[in-house]
Amino acid sequence: MYKNIMQLAWVTTDVHRAVKVFQEEQGVASIEVFEGFTLSTVGGGEVVIDVALAYVGDMQFEIIQPVSGEVDLYRRHLPVDRSEFALRFHHMCSSFDTLDEYERALADYRARGVTVEVDGGFGEGGRFFYADTRNQVDHYQEYVYLDEATKQFLNTLPRN
Incomplete structure (x- = not known):
């Protein structure tokens, strides 16, 4: 499902x-x-990351350094020796306009037996999940439903 791609990470x-x-x-x-x-x-868990964000044109770029919590989906792409610098492509993110569309996509991945690594929330009702599509396309696919507060926050990010 590569529609509405809004981020590379x-x-x-x-x-x-x-x-x-x-x-x-x-x-x-x-x-x-x-x-x-x-x-x-x-x-009920949490994901703690250091994250860098910017836009290049209309595409959001995200750089994630895992810190703590449920961050295995990020860490497994990195060397075991954390003192070794690494920068690796991880996922593309698609955005849904409605929570219903988001819930249908999440249910579809689960019904097909695709592992959903993390299912979470942010802001005042925003949602995200990562589908493990590495066997098919060599990267994760993230999906989000953005609440209004998060949309406003994203509008403040640097533009290049």
């Missing part, structure tokens, strides 16, 4: 060094870093 062992790679080698001059960014999961 990478994982890293060092978010600040990764930001420099994008700034100095990829021409993404303005990127904002948020440390200790916390998301909740449906099971």
